[in-house]
Amino acid sequence: MMMAEQTVAERTITLEVFRYRPEQESEPTFQTYEIPYREDWVVLDALNYIKDSVDGSLTYRWSCRMGVCGSCGMMVNGVPKLTCSTFLKDYYPRPIRIEPLANFPVARDLAIVLDDFMAKLVHVRPWIIRRQEEPLEAGEYRQTPEELDRYKHFSMCINCMLCYAACPIYGLEPEFVGPAAVALAQRYNLDSRDQGGRERMGILSTHEGIWACTLVGECTTVCPAEVDPAAAIQQAKLASALGWLRRVLVPWGNK
Amino acid sequence: MRAYSRPTEFNWWLTNRTYFFFVVRELTSVLIAAYMVFLLVLLRRLAAGPEAYAAYLRFLGSPGMLLFHLVALAAALYHSITWFRLAPMAITLRVRGRRVPGATVVAANYAAWLVVSLVVAWIVLRS
């Protein structure tokens, strides 16, 4: 009540930032920074201000600052976000809590260890698989705009891993292959040029593949690229179930 | 290089609205399963003869059982509505090259539900 209103020149905002320096401490701590508030700043701008002018030891990842490289994912007030696309004005004047992405081990401060995701990415075989490669001289594989549309949104994944941070199943069962990996597998399964659907379905139709998913749906909610990984997983489940049914009812129908 | 692990807390489902309603949705299946048990017992009592059947009906009419059935009905409705809402995720239909909108898939599910309910109601109530 007796607080003077902050003038434009001196408006500040408080950031509570997760710190973990393995050479100094065995447990993480939180460090509070009060920094200038700017109407058009994103959380990443605030972190850069801290690193440049206040505390150069704060470690975090970033690069493109336009939401396409996927580097800057962090928990902002408990919600996985890209800090380059999260505006301070949506939180001001309340403090903002910044932590590394949930469900991943922390290497240092706000930087997580990505090894698990990188392994899962390779595991689902995210490349065009064909029985027979056409020569380049034959020109492009024809693909109509409708065929492209079938998998296009699944191809938009920027590998930011916000979906893994949002998925409670991945938190409880770390062997779960995860939303982005399944979305990328489906991106190839649905690509008219690909012939590796059988192979990938074998990999996905396991417990730690698609069947661990219980359709919480948070992955799709937090995805900044509108990939809709939850849909990818449910479609894969349907395809897998139908495939199983077909094999059981029509066993002689397989090639 | 000691990475720090933050395992999921036991109260994870209380930290977020979506997580909470997800767990509620999953728990509805428990209530639905319980309802199925009572239904199966009903069939068994029916086969055991008129006194057993009548006694069971009196039991089902008790306040506790009525309350259970109301709660189980609410759970089943919530279960169905959330299921329908998520149906377009799994079912992608294309008609003449264009994607069928999610709303249409949801509406079709409701329509089918209504039709089946009407048929069952007619069968049950006409006698």
Added chain:
Amino acid sequence: MVDVLRHDLLIIGGGAAGLRAATAAAQLYPRLNIAIVSKVYPMRSHTVSAEGGAGGVIKSNDSLDEHIQDTISGSDWLADQDAVELFAREAPAELLQLEHWGCPWSREPDGSVAVRPFGGMQKERTWFAADKTGFHLLHTLFQTSLQFSSIRRYDEWFATRLVVENGRCQGVVAIELGSGQIRLISAGAVILATGGAGRVFPFTTNGAICTGDGMALAYRAGVPLKDMEFVQYHPTGLPGTGILITEAARGEGGILVNKDGYRYLQDYGLGPPDPWPRLRAMELGPRDKLSQCFVYEMQKGRTITGPYGDIVYLDVRHLGEKKIDEKIPFVRELARKYVGIDPVHDPIPVRPVVHYMMGGVHTDAQGATPLPGLYAAGEVACVSINGANRLGSNSLSECLVFGTRAGRAAAAFALERPAADFAALETQARDEERRITATFLRAEGTERVSTLRQEMQLAMESGCGIFRDEASLQETCNRLARARGRFMRLRLDDRSRVYNTELVAALELDFMLDAAEAVAYSALARTESRGSHQRTDHPQRDDARFLKHTLAYRTGGAPRVDYLDVAITRWPPAQRVYGG
């Protein structure tokens, strides 16, 4: 004690050029042991933010000669014509290879690959994947590379020095960022694919990682940097952030207007304004001219003053919502998010921002530098196919064509001449470890990384921008030299080992100062105007003295500047003509 890892071929940089080099080498020589060292995970490479497209001749109404001609005139005749010829010839096959690997190129209704018009091109030949071409290209290449078990990646390893022994490059010293340990990777051949150096300027489309690392690594190994003075300003970046608004917005028909709503480009030889859109005219003119026209308008007081400096408007409203969402959806998303306007209803505020370095490590058409065993491809290299100004959509194709060439050439070299002098290499690595500890991890010092970086950036913007003169360039050179002096007194807040990103920032600043010095001194020495290098004190193009590439060699002080003739084959120098 420094750990040594041995490979046949080493590639520094995991973007389009680096990944293409790796896959080309892996396909041709399946037993070759290939390493990719990248300071970021490959999906974060700056290729990811390219939007508009990749140029390659495929339509029947087009020809290789026309692509070559457009590129050469776009370069203001500084491109090496033999290299441009092979570039145009090989680009379509490279783009097809990407298609076979799954790149989701946008299509015509009949399923064939679609192309769109782009600046400075007389025919439509820019292949595109909506307006996220670089993103799709990078992810396709990266995911394809995962198939090759012969490619071993070292993600988040920062290369600090090339090891040169016995007159050839035999590897690199790198910091494994996760642990802070210094390692040596030896190889028979090394390919630099580290991208550009836009971050030496304050406003750039470039991401944080574009700090000229490979340019400085080569420079310090005695390799000259070529044509560094030619820095491309992209005409349409968002004010303040510098975020890129793709040329494709103009390719689809977008227009640039000043504060009076007037399409000002017609006043500068790019008109008439109608019919529109029209190839090589108005808003589809070359980038250097469009950026220069902005400055002329600003000098006449016809630009709009905004909170982040002067702007003009890019208007796409007349395209309609359907076309915008179909062809340039990312533009709409970026405008809404970062400047709060919807391009369907309002024009987008834009201004020129630094975007691409035409200059770089001097290579031949095989990607080979003068140092045996060292190759370079992509934006880090200067072959040169872009000369004094690059045409939009040539860069992604360039990464693929020269990535493949460098990959194959370097692999062949490595097979013939594997690395040998391991004892000497290890000694160099230990020296480098000592140097890093002594320079960066000591407690004394007074200067902050961010202060010096900002000083460098401001010096470059004020004296070495779109228009330059001797006085402004000399001032920039002096300021850079002083910044270099102050760099000796750097002090980091973070002197730990594990994932020390302040150390990374300091190493990058070290590299950026080298790149900036090469740019500024090369610009000072070139007393003519050509393409993106405009001297108000020497406003004419001077083919008699300067139809040559600038070569800048590192010395203890100001770089030594030398010149190399441009290769002319079938297109004798002429005036660049657009519009009409």
